[in-house]
Amino acid sequence: MVVDASTGRRTFVSAAYDTKSPDYPRVARIAADGIHLMSTWLPGYPFPYPCITVFNGNDGMEYPMMVNDASVGDRDPTGLTVHEVAHTYFPFMMGINEQEYAWMDEGWANFFDGLLTDSLTGRPTGGGRGYSFAAGTDSDVPLMVRSSLLRGRAYGIASYSRPQNAYLTLLDLLGYETFHRCMVAYMDRWKGKHPIPYDFFNTWNDVSGQNLDWFWKPWFFEWGHPDLGIQSVARPEGGDRDVIAIEKKGHLPVPIHLEVTYDDGSTETIHFNASVWKSGETVSSIECQKGKTVKSVHLGDRNIPDTDRKNNTWNKA
Template sequence: MKMKNQFPKGKLFLSLFFMLTAFTSYVANAQGLDNNQQDFSEFMDRSGNRYRSASGIPGPDYWQNEADYKIKATLNDTQHTLTGEITINYTNNSPDALPFIWLYLEQNRFTENSRGNLTTPIEGNRYNGDIDGGYEITNLQAKTGRNTSTKHIITDTRMQVWFKEPIKANGGTATVSMNFTYKIPVKGMDRMGRLDVEDGTIYAMAQWYPRTAVYDDIEGWNVEPYLGAGEFYLEYGDFDYEITAPYNHIVVGSGRLENPREVMSETMRNRMEKAKESNETVHIIKPEEINDASLKAKQSGTLTWHFTMNNSRDIAFASSKAFIWDAAKIDLPSGKKALAQSVYPKESAGSHAWSRSTEYSKHSIENYSNKWYEYPYPVATNVAADIGGMEYPGLNFCSWKSTGAGLWGVTDHEFGHNWFPMIVGTNERRYAWMDEGFNSFINYYSTLEFGEYPARLNKTRNMTDWFNSETREGIDTYPDVTNLRNLGMTAYRKPAIGLLLLREYILGHERFDNAFKSYIKTWAYKHPQPKDFFNHMENVGGENLSWFFKNWFYGTGNIDLAIEGVRQNEDKTGFIITIANKGGVPMPVKMKVTHRDNSIENITLPVEIWQRGDTWSYLLKTEVLPISIEIDPDKILPDVNYSNDTWPSNSFYKN
């Protein structure tokens, strides 16, 4: 029986059209002409709102809270304890009333049952720490208006402080005060601790006071515990703090020393004034003067060193009677001056070691200030300690054993962190790549400019073993979850290489620098998220970079561009170069063509050639076969199979 046509003509046409389209797509895929739109599509919601614009700038209603600190602490070098009292003035700029706030008590990491200790492998790792420490908190008072609460809950490295009345939204204030004491660890997870040298103990003090967690428009309260690899995310505010130490100690801290007349002898003050005007390093305390009582402001008891630090997210300090102390001025592009200074024991002194620390520090701060954004703090201090390298606003701890290129590298790296995450206040505990990776990138250019030691970030093809490793992880892997063998790549080198590719291969210097400097300026003293960075770079750089951000920062694919063949076209007016994208990361293609007269022709094909498939043919208009063709002649790309980057094929000449 003949079936009656049940489709109106219009619907029958559409049905046939969709069937034909599906068949055409099937044939195209079967022929290897895959549509690669998935590589070029958006990979996260990057739309804007009132808080964060789609252009990568803070929105008209952007807000962040503020925490201002007043601290008085006493260092006991007999019992190795720190005892203090702290008052936090908290301002709630959010649109939400806050019935409580969260604080970090990160010295609680140094207890036997801390989450960080219990998640450390038996064989240990870089983040080992003592287990006989931890906070003792007393006399806690939380005030909103005239109401005072003492209610609080301590859970591992976090403390929740409750108010009788919530902190009002949009500018409400509260005050939290308490006393604290703890034993200073020897091993402080390679971030702080104690080091005994011949002339005394060096106390490197960080995470040393209760600190306010961040409440933001993305997560609300950021309360991840302090485990190991994950670092910090803190509110900005003003600090006024005093450190009382034995009379024969030198104390250096983040910010400005407010009472030099009370803690420094006249000789030391005169030398410091000379250093503030000198491009050359000036000793405040010489190696032979470490135990010279005549240089001390007192001969017994204690001294209280008073520091202030404005618009900062943190502070750190160091104290010891074993310090050599030297300094020099820093010239900033605005005409302002800052001070570079170093403290270190005599075991670290030497012309190839810490005696050059202040020189390195001065160069590092001046370079980053001139190239990216001016250094905002009055002092930049480098401290020799039993710490591989750790950064805090205006103050570093670097290994007391470092020399030569190693000391330059760690000093430059730790000072670079003043830009990421001290000025640009990213969330290190979640996004290590936004501070370690960005900093490693600017370190490369600083080392190039210094000129004395090799800069290796551009040697990307030396890292192809890791890129080919089956155990590699993505940049976006949570730091405390990342295999420690991968952390150096996922947090440091791979994101740094990503920025290198943007500057040297994709956008070029001018467009990249405009965008990157604008990102720093726009988000200075604020809390950008990954999408804010991506959006800002695209909007200022003038390029849709989703294909790159998606595949490089949120995947484990690799770059593998290849020359598949060269043949003469039918009318013999040129040669067709067939290239292929054999990796998971599409890239523009830069080729160097060498002609028979040894002339060079540089060709750049846009990344969009890979939108519809993984092969592309380019017509090189010439009647004479070129001598050679090379992809990525400057060797910028970490191409995992560079054996297929060049041509000719010897068989061509035999035919």
């Protein structure tokens, strides 16, 4: 697989497996296609090593230039393969201290494999990995709590699903171009070194040209959960358009994504990134199309965590 179009540099990708493993004949191809997406899209940084072998062992575990993955039998091996191969960037190219800050590598591996698996399979299978169900429980602790102090479910949420959702929110917040610029700079500055959380926050603040502390603080330092709800849909006195009020009921800032259907059958998708909550607002008012009457509203998206979806649908009485 060509991993750097500017130089033509290639990575040799292979799989070594028990021929009785039904999923494994596809695995080298999946790893190579995943590496292509890693090199060109997310993280969008040329794969750093000249070869990688996916070994059909008994685990799901990353090593430098090698992966030890058990067969998943008749299930699709894409997510597992891409996840372990993506670890090449974190914690190997970037010397992440996984013992203390597992979200600095497992969170990214989850983020990459979720989006890349969706792209490779053409089916939305990656997703936010159940964070909506775990968020806000007493196992959902602030990410800055050191991983070595966490066990079981709390370790899993803090290492994998909550940071994955934080990074999804960050991608939506910055847009791909700025997100990618921050990622490349973070990697260029810290590859072969040992970044700690503040190196991550500071690099992204610096390169994005934005002070993102309002975002880092709730997502990484504080307790909280994501929950938006539709507070009301109404036309103000004398107004010529309906207004949808979205309430931020949870502490974590997430994007507003709305599918609006009007009386005349037309539809509209409305999206605001998490910066609508930047200044501490708890209600965001969204104006709909002039002259049209809203018939129904659906709030949310599969890549936006939300602990309570009962308040995400509104229908005109």
